[in-house]
Amino acid sequence: xxxxxxxxxxxxxxxxxxxxxxxxxxxxxxxxxxxxxxxxxxxxxxxxxxxxxxxxxxxxxxxxxxxxxxxxxxxxxxxxxxxxxxxxxxxxxxxxxxxxxxxxxxxxxxxxxxxxxxxxxxxxxxxxxxxxxxxxxxxxxxxxxxxxxxxxxxxxxxxxxxxxxxxxxxxxxxxxxxxxxxxxxxxxxxxxxxxxxxxxxxxxxxxxxxxxxxxxxx
Amino acid sequence: xxxxxxxxxxxxxxxxxxxxxxxxxxxxxxxxxxxxxxxxxxxxxxxxxxxxxxxxxxxxxxxxxxxxxxxxxxxxxxxxxxxxxxxxxxxxxxxxxxxxxxxxxxxxxxxxxxxxxxxxxxxxxxxxxxxxxxxxxxxxxxxxxxxxxxxxxxxxxxxxxxxxxxxxxxxxxxxxxxxxxxxxxxxxxxxxxxxxxxxxxxxxxxxxxxxxxxxxxx
DNA sequence: GTCTATAGGTTGATAGAC
DNA sequence: GTCTATCAACCTATAGAC
Numbered sequence: 001x002x003x004x005x006x007x008x009x010x011x012x013x014x015x016x017x018x019x020x021x022x023x024x025x026x027x028x029x030x031x032x033x034x035x036x037x038x039x040x041x042x043x044x045x046x047x048x049x050x051x052x053x054x055x056x057x058x059x060x061x062x063x064x065x066x067x068x069x070x071x072x073x074x075x076x077x078x079x080x081x082x083x084x085x086x087x088x089x090x091x092x093x094x095x096x097x098x099x100x101x102x103x104x105x106x107x108x109x110x111x112x113x114x115x116x117x118x119x120x121x122x123x124x125x126x127x128x129x130x131x132x133x134x135x136x137x138x139x140x141x142x143x144x145x146x147x148x149x150x151x152x153x154x155x156x157x158x159x160x161x162x163x164x165x166x167x168x169x170x171x172x173x174x175x176x177x178x179x180x181x182x183x184x185x186x187x188x189x190x191x192x193x194x195x196x197x198x199x200x201x202x203x204x205x206x207x208x209x210x211x212x213x214x215x216x217x218x
Numbered sequence: 219x220x221x222x223x224x225x226x227x228x229x230x231x232x233x234x235x236x237x238x239x240x241x242x243x244x245x246x247x248x249x250x251x252x253x254x255x256x257x258x259x260x261x262x263x264x265x266x267x268x269x270x271x272x273x274x275x276x277x278x279x280x281x282x283x284x285x286x287x288x289x290x291x292x293x294x295x296x297x298x299x300x301x302x303x304x305x306x307x308x309x310x311x312x313x314x315x316x317x318x319x320x321x322x323x324x325x326x327x328x329x330x331x332x333x334x335x336x337x338x339x340x341x342x343x344x345x346x347x348x349x350x351x352x353x354x355x356x357x358x359x360x361x362x363x364x365x366x367x368x369x370x371x372x373x374x375x376x377x378x379x380x381x382x383x384x385x386x387x388x389x390x391x392x393x394x395x396x397x398x399x400x401x402x403x404x405x406x407x408x409x410x411x412x413x414x415x416x417x418x419x420x421x422x423x424x425x426x427x428x429x430x431x432x433x434x435x436x
Numbered sequence: 437g438t439c440t441a442t443a444g445g446t447t448g449a450t451a452g453a454c
Numbered sequence: 455g456t457c458t459a460t461c462a463a464c465c466t467a468t469a470g471a472c
Contacts, residue, residue, distance in 0.1 A: 034342050036254040053438045120341055124252050157421045165404050165412050169391040176390030186383050194383050201427055202420040203375045209419055257447065271456045279448065
């Protein structure tokens with residue numbers, strides 16, 4: 001059984017279901033325009049109300065943006081963790097990373113408003129918001145860091161890789177994908193499969209791979 | 219011998235060297251704040267003049283932004299092509315890609331104002347600018363596409379990779395790196411080395427790699 | 437809870453003196 | 455070429471009616 005209402009934190013439906021409608025509208029507008037360009041008038045219109053009415057539900061534009069960003073990271077993380085949990089636990093550590101990537105990227109490319117808005121707002125929001133948000137995003141990063149550490153413990157990532165750099169580079173490939181995905185021809189799952197093939201065996205055909213030490217016996 | 223003045227297109231120094239000063243200031247401000255938040259007053263101040271005076275050199279804020287973005291892609295491309303040319307031409311096609319990455323990333327992380335401002339402004343600029351810019355960026359993409367095609371012709375990239383997706387994923391890793399580089403401990407060159415190792419042989423130690431077909435003889 | 441009306445501030449851009 | 459001064463437009467946020 002899953003959480004009944006993904007976007008909400010407090011009580012469920014009665015009083016503030018409008019709040020969710022506003023958040024969804026804001027995510028869409030913020031995604032298109034970023035934080036600064038987006039006006040509360042536009043957001044209100046998209047939510048079917050007047051600008052002034054927003055202030056009954058949120059204290060300020062900053063508050064609204066932070067709520068969208070909170071949901072952006074939380075939902076991406078939920079999606080990654082669910083895909084990981086669906087594996088059952090019998091797989092190797094690289095498969096775990098790939099599963100998390102699959103869930104993460106599927107959310108980013110398919111239900112993207114919150115997460116993409118979050119990525120695009122990062123450098124425009126006031127510092128107070130950004131500081132808090134960076135902390136939350138780093139917690140998500142630690143989730144991935146744990147998976148990479150496990151893969152190294154299991155001998156699946158060689159010692160000459162810097163785990164932190166590797167993780168940031170790969171997550172960067174995911175985070176940037178909303179910028180070009182519309183024009184691509186592959187699904188989110190197929191994109192992760194491309195990454196997965198590269199992570200396991202590199203780009204080259206087997207006969208060309210460099211095998212530094214012993215490679216014949218065993 | 220290289221181009222004497224990287225940032226200029228027209229005649230050299232006499233009349234419009236102030237233009238370059240303004241462009242540099244604009245790149246810095248746009249990088250911090252994005253397109254919409256940045257005010258012409260701030261840019262003017264950073265360039266040591268008054269806001270009204272900018273209009274002697276540029277027709278509008280849009281114009282100024284487009285000039286910064288043009289230089290952003292042009293400089294990144296120059297840096298990638300120079301690093302590639304420095305190889306001498308005797309290397310294999312994967313080394314060519316890695317060299318271009320090295321030049322590209324060094325510019326992005328070390329002289330970054332123009333390029334990073336460009337990346338961050340993309341979704342805030344008026345559509346007319348964005349449309350023209352996308353065309354220029356796609357030309358840069360074609361430069362990389364040529365390198366990947368050559369690597370495939372040389373048998374260095376297996377047939378089960380989608381060259382376009384692979385290129386976009388790897389360039390995404392580069393483009394996202396300014397978001398986290400400040401906190402990292404590796405140089406641009408070392409980061410490319412991480413990518414390079416993964417591209418050639420994957421993450422796993424040799425003994426664990428899957429060798430699907432014949433692998434013993436030859 | 438949502439509306440209308442508006443205060444108060446900032447912005448891009450223009451005009452004209454120097 | 456650069457300055458000062460200013461306009462018109464837009465924004466966030468608040469106040470008070472309903």
